[in-house]
Every structure is written in structure tokens, then in C-alpha cells.
Amino acid sequence: VGTPADDALLHFEGSDTMSAAYYAQFHLNGGRPVASSIPATEHSVMMSWENEERAIRKMIDNYGDGLFACVMDSYDYANALNKVLPAIAQEKIDKGGFMVLRPDSGDPVKTMLEALRAAEKVFGATTNTKGYKVLNGCGVIQGDGIDYDSLAKILNAVMEEGYSAACVSFGMGGGLLQKVNRDTLSFATKLSYMRYANGEERMVMKSPKEDRTKISLPGRVAVRMDRVAEGQEGQGGGQTTGVRPRAYPASAVRPEENAMRVVYDHGPIDLGGDSDGECPAIWDNFDTLRERVQTQWASLHPKADAISKELVELIDRIRPH
Numbered sequence: 001v002g003t004p005a006d007d008a009l010l011h012f013e014g015s016d017t018m019s020a021a022y023y024a025q026f027h028l029n030g031g032r033p034v035a036s037s038i039p040a041t042e043h044s045v046m047m048s049w050e051n052e053e054r055a056i057r058k059m060i061d062n063y064g065d066g067l068f069a070c071v072m073d074s075y076d077y078a079n080a081l082n083k084v085l086p087a088i089a090q091e092k093i094d095k096g097g098f099m100v101l102r103p104d105s106g107d108p109v110k111t112m113l114e115a116l117r118a119a120e121k122v123f124g125a126t127t128n129t130k131g132y133k134v135l136n137g138c139g140v141i142q143g144d145g146i147d148y149d150s151l152a153k154i155l156n157a158v159m160e161e162g163y164s165a166a167c168v169s170f171g172m173g174g175g176l177l178q179k180v181n182r183d184t185l186s187f188a189t190k191l192s193y194m195r196y197a198n199g200e201e202r203m204v205m206k207s208p209k210e211d212r213t214k215i216s217l218p219g220r221v222a223v224r225m226d227r228v229a230e231g232q233e234g235q236g237g238g239q240t241t242g243v244r245p246r247a248y249p250a251s252a253v254r255p256e257e258n259a260m261r262v263v264y265d266h267g268p269i270d271l272g273g274d275s276d277g278e279c280p281a282i283w284d285n286f287d288t289l290r291e292r293v294q295t296q297w298a299s300l301h302p303k304a305d306a307i308s309k310e311l312v313e314l315i316d317r318i319r320p321h
Helices: 004-008 018-027 043-047 052-063 077-095 108-123 148-160 286-299 309-318
Strands: 067-071 098-102 125-127 133-135 138-142 168-170 193-195 201-203 221-227 243-249
Touching (some): 004 018, 043 052, 098 108, 108 133, 108 148, 148 168, 243 309
Antiparallel strands (some): 125 133
16 A cells, blocks of 8 residues: 555655655556655754855755755744855856755745745846746745645745746645545545345435535446547646546446446455456556556546536435435
């Protein structure tokens, strides 16, 4: 079983979570790497030097021709931005690499904007085709206090200040990995179908009278990848003729069209596939999963209804009230 960080690696390549990277690489991808990181200081590294300036100069000396990051709030964040950063600027510029500044305390929006302003003052910025400023050879990463709400607030503030979102990145810590539950995407696993020992079949559907949003789907359900009509806009922008996953009553979908596969039935299904051919002959590796996520996500319509008309009609028939 993987970790939430393994799920994140389907969408991102950067990670410092060794357990997730190891599991994905050696258990899910045949030893092929799936994640990477960059040289980056944390507070104990910065404090092991006499002062922050010497610590940053050492980072520039070792990694200044590539991508590296330095945490900036070990002692005095404002001093680090307004005095230390200008002091090491020319050495960093001469090396030619890309420096990432990391605030790690205080108000996430305020500290992000302070770092962007300081970096622009020291390294300068160019304006992109959309009219936003892009820092020269520098960026800012915010990993403190990040959740879905604060991330949106930071990005809005950054763009209101005139900076491109390309200037910033985010650390995906507890707020995005451990504070995700079944309500985040309104997901829950519920009983939907029963077959008794005497062969009698019964559809089951949860439908609390006090909360109509907590209904579950009745009966045996299949997922079909429907083609998107010409001219509909996908998540990635532009026009698409991709696919859209949609839930149907199983009786409305041919077995070969059903995107769902049985992987557990009174125990894990053998990796070679089961006798009914319901399980794929092999498990897809991590590279294949990542490619599928990227391809299918780009083709999804942003307002697509995941529930088919046929399933809605079944819900209305089965609903107890």
C-alpha cells in the first residue's frame, strides 16, 4: 500500500518524502526513478554556520550553477531579505544558477510578497506576454501553513501584486497530504448491491432524509469513458475530443467498455488476472499511471456530470423518499 505522497507523485515529480519515492520507484515502477529533489537548506543547516550569509555563500559555492533553495527565517527574515540577500547577489549572479527563497514562519501571504519584492530589487524581473513580472534567476517557495485555502490566497495576492505565478512554488506538507479526507472530494465507499445465498438480488442505496447530499449510488455500477463532443473545452484549455468518465448502471454498459476492474474479491486478485478476465493481466507501472493521469486530466470537461442520465433515473426509482 502506498502513501498519500505516492498519490501526489502521479501529478508532481518533486518530493523529499523518501519513503514515498522509494516505494513508487522500487515497488511500483521496476526501479525507474519517479521523483527528484534539489539541494536545500533547513534551519539546523543555516544555524550551524556563524551567520546566514556564510551559509548561503557555501550553498552558492557548491550548487550555485544549478537550482538550489535557502530557508530565510532562521533568525530575522527581514534582515535576511534586505541585507543578506543583496550581499550575496553578485556571487549568485556570477554562478548563473537559480536560487529559491523559502520563508517558513509568519503570515504566508505577507512573507511571500516580501520575498518577491526583495528578489526583484536584487535580481530584477522581466515582464511576460501576459503582463506579469517574472523574477530573474530566482523564485520563492512557501511550504508553511499551506492548504487549499491559503494556497489560493497566496496566488491571488501574488498576481494582484503584478507577479507571475511562475515565480512561486509550494511545499506540499501536512495541509495537503494529511488533512485530506473523504469529504474533500465528497468520496465514500458504500454498499450498493447484495446477492443472498438463495440467489435473490437487491439494490441498496443510502438516502438520509435529513441530508439529500449524502445519497449513495444504487445497484451494480460501471464506469464508461464517453467521448467528449467536438468543440468542448477541456481542463487544460482549448478544444478537445477527449474522454469523460461517467457512471452508469452496470446493465447499460458492455463488459469490455467498463473502466472498472475487480482487484479484490474476498481477498486480493492474483496479479495474473482472474478466471473471468475482470482483472488486467499485469498491473500498470507508475510511469504508465502518471502518463494516463496527465492525458485524461487534460481532456476532462471542467463542468462534466459524472452521473449518467440512466443512473439518475435509477436513483429516482430506488430512492425511498
